[in-house]
Each structure stands twice: as structure tokens, then as C-alpha cells.
Amino acid sequence: xxxxxxxxxxxxxxxxxxxxxxxxxxxxxxxxxxxxxxxxxxxxxxxxxxxxxxxxxxxxxxxxxxxxxxxxxxxxxxxxxxxxxxxxxxx
Amino acid sequence: xxxxxxxxxxxxxxxxxxxxxxxxxxxxxxxxxxxxxxxxxxxxxxxxxxxxxxxxxxxxxxxxxxxxxxxxxxxxxxxxxxxxxxxxxxxxxxxxxxxxxxxxxxxxxxxxxxxxxxxxxxxxxxxxxxxxxxxxxxxxxxxxxxxxxxxxxxxxxxxxxxxxxxxxxxxxxxxxxxxxxxxxxxxxxxxxxxxx
Numbered sequence: 001x002x003x004x005x006x007x008x009x010x011x012x013x014x015x016x017x018x019x020x021x022x023x024x025x026x027x028x029x030x031x032x033x034x035x036x037x038x039x040x041x042x043x044x045x046x047x048x049x050x051x052x053x054x055x056x057x058x059x060x061x062x063x064x065x066x067x068x069x070x071x072x073x074x075x076x077x078x079x080x081x082x083x084x085x086x087x088x089x090x091x
Numbered sequence: 092x093x094x095x096x097x098x099x100x101x102x103x104x105x106x107x108x109x110x111x112x113x114x115x116x117x118x119x120x121x122x123x124x125x126x127x128x129x130x131x132x133x134x135x136x137x138x139x140x141x142x143x144x145x146x147x148x149x150x151x152x153x154x155x156x157x158x159x160x161x162x163x164x165x166x167x168x169x170x171x172x173x174x175x176x177x178x179x180x181x182x183x184x185x186x187x188x189x190x191x192x193x194x195x196x197x198x199x200x201x202x203x204x205x206x207x208x209x210x211x212x213x214x215x216x217x218x219x220x221x222x223x224x225x226x227x228x229x230x231x232x233x234x235x236x237x238x239x240x241x242x243x244x245x246x247x248x249x250x251x252x253x254x255x256x257x258x259x260x261x262x263x264x265x266x267x268x269x270x271x272x273x274x275x276x277x278x279x280x281x282x283x284x285x286x287x
Contacts, residue, residue: 008154008170009239013225016242059242061154061169081170 002069005079008061016059023052023066023086048072050088099123100207100265101272106287110280117213117279119272120287123179126202126262127189131171135196146192147175157238157251166238166251174202174249174262206249207268211275212258215282220259222278226250230257244274 002014022044028036045051048071055067066086068078080086101121108116131139140151148160151173157166163177163185177185186201193199211220217228224243227233228250238251248271249262263271276284 010155012241016225059247060240063170 002074002076004055004057004065004067004076006057006060006063006065007079007081008063009057012057012060016057017055017065018058020054020056020064023054024088050077052086052088054082100268101209104269104272104286107285109276109284109286111283114283115213116283116285117211117215117219118285118287119275119279120210122208122210122260124203124206124208124262125177125179125185126206126208127175127186128168128200128202129165129173129175129189129193130198130200132195132197133171136171138196139193142192142196143173146188152236152238155237155239157236159236166249168238168240168249174206176208176262179203205265206262207265209261209263209268209272209275210253210258211261211279212254212256213282214256215279216257216259219275219279219282219284220250223274224248224250228252228257230255244271246271246274 003011004014004017005011025040028040050068050070053067053069054064056062056064064082066080066082066084067076068086068088069076078086099121143149143151143165147163147165149158149163149165152158152165152167154167157164163175166174166176168174175185175189186199186203189199220228224241226239226241233252235252235254238249240247240249242248246263246267251260251262252258253260261271261275
């Protein structure tokens with residue numbers, strides 16, 4: 001069970017949140033072509049290590065949050081609001 | 092607008108004592124409330140704060156907080172959004188007052204029929220709630236005028252502590268009020284519960 005410290009609500013259980021995928025994926029330009037949109041839609045990195053992810057606090061303040069989570073240990077090291085900046089540490 | 096409600100969502104609930112007998116029971120009641128949702132428009136923070144102060148005598152409460160002013164309370168529910176509540180049937184309807192106060196500053200939606208408030212009070216109220224509520228309700232963390240939205244028994248519930256008895260006002264969608272109350276009466280059964 002993850003405990004995610006929501007910047008608005010404080011630490012809450014994972015069940016209050018919905019995982020919404022990799023937060024570092026950038027939408028291509030409108031004229032980027034089908035291949036770029038295919039990759040944007042379907043291809044994910046699936047890293048072993050730190051990943052910045054979208055989590056929505058649907059059971060609380062309903063805000064979209066960026067969460068820095070380790071995909072092996074599940075350690076949560078940082079949480080910011082959707083407009084905040086959060087970088088995954090290298091390696 | 093809040094027309095008089097012909098049937099309260101919990102009108103059919105059996106009143107009287109449920110669960111354990113003997114000792115001081117928990118008390119459950121269904122206060123009739125007007126509930127209005129206020130969603131701030133972008134960048135109107137200070138204007139909304141001024142409007143809430145002049146119309147209701149309330150400084151907009153921050154995350155996890157609730158505040159009471161002249162005849163109404165405001166509960167923070169999410170960034171830029173509050174629920175205003177007032178006892179049902181006071182002067183002008185709360186929605187009309189809010190609509191006037193926040194014209195151009197916030198979207199106002201009457202939720203009086205959409206949400207139902209259940210009040211739970213008594214010394215064992217924390218223990219009963221803790222059987223399904225993941226929030227830490229210990230007095231050192233959660234106290235009077237604190238509020239939080241959290242799922243209880245898989246039903247989204249706004250938990251608002253109104254006094255140190257402790258009394259909790261639990262606001263849920265009206266269509267889920269009956270299953271929610273069913274859970275609450277089961278959770279409170281070991282302590283005994285009086286439904287008024």
C-alpha cells in the first residue's frame with residue numbers, strides 16, 4: 001500500500017488515487033505525423049527505477065498530481081501539483 | 092433552487108436504538124441542509140475571498156479546513172472550490188444568496204438535493220468512524236472545524252468535525268446516503284446508536 005503525500009490533503013492511502021501514467025510524455029505537434037502520434041499514444045519507457053507519474057487524487061481533492069515514485073521499491077520521494085516541476089534523478 | 096423536499100433520502104430509516112444496548116449511545120441525526128457548491132473562476136482568488144467575507148462573514152477556509160460565519164459555513168473541498176452549507180429554510184435560499192454574491196467570480200451550483208448530511212456524535216464517534224475511514228481522526232491531528240473528503244465504505248464522503256464532543260457531519264451523495272447509513276449503523280453497532 002502506497003502512502004502518497006498530497007500537497008493539498010496530506011498523506012493519504014493509495015486507494016484514494018488513480019494512476020494516470022508517465023508524466024513526462026509530451027504531445028507531438030499537430031503536424032508531426034501518424035508515427036509520432038502512434039509513439040505518443042502507445043509507447044512507454046517502463047523504467048526500472050525513478051519515474052515521474054500522474055496520479056489523480058479522485059477520492060480527495062480530485063487534483064492531478066505529479067509523483068516521483070521508484071518502480072521497484074515504491075518509495076515516493078516527491079509530489080507536486082500538476083503545474084509544478086519534478087525531475088527524476090539520473091540512474 | 093431549493094424547493095421543499097417531499098421525501099428526505101433517509102425518511103424510511105427506522106428511528107430509535109440500534110446495536111448494543113446499555114451505556115451512552117452514539118447519536119445519528121439527519122440535519123436538513125442547504126448545500127451550495129462554489130467553484131472559483133481562474134484568478135479571482137481575492138475577489139472571491141472579499142465576496143465570501145461580505146456576504147457570509149467567512150474568510151475562505153484553506154485545504155482541510157471549514158469556517159462558520161453568519162448563518163452559513165464554508166468547507167474547502169478542492170483547490171478553488173468550497174461547499175457552503177446552511178440550515179434548510181432560512182430567509183432567502185442559500186443558492187440565491189451565493190449566486191448574487193459570486194456573480195462573475197465563481198460558478199454556483201445548488202447541491203441541496205444532491206447531497207445528504209448525516210451527523211454522528213458521541214464519545215465513541217471516532218472509534219466507529221475509524222472502522223472504515225482511513226483518515227487519522229485523533230484530536231491532535233483532526234479537530235473542530237477540520238474537514239476532509241475521503242472514501243468511506245467505498246462511498247465518497249466529506250467528513251467535517253463540528254465540535255469536540257466529537258460531532259462529525261458526514262456529507263455524501265443523496266443516492267448513496269442509504270447504503271452509507273447502513274454501513275454507519277453497522278460500524279456503530281458495538282457502541283449502540285440512537286437514530287433521531
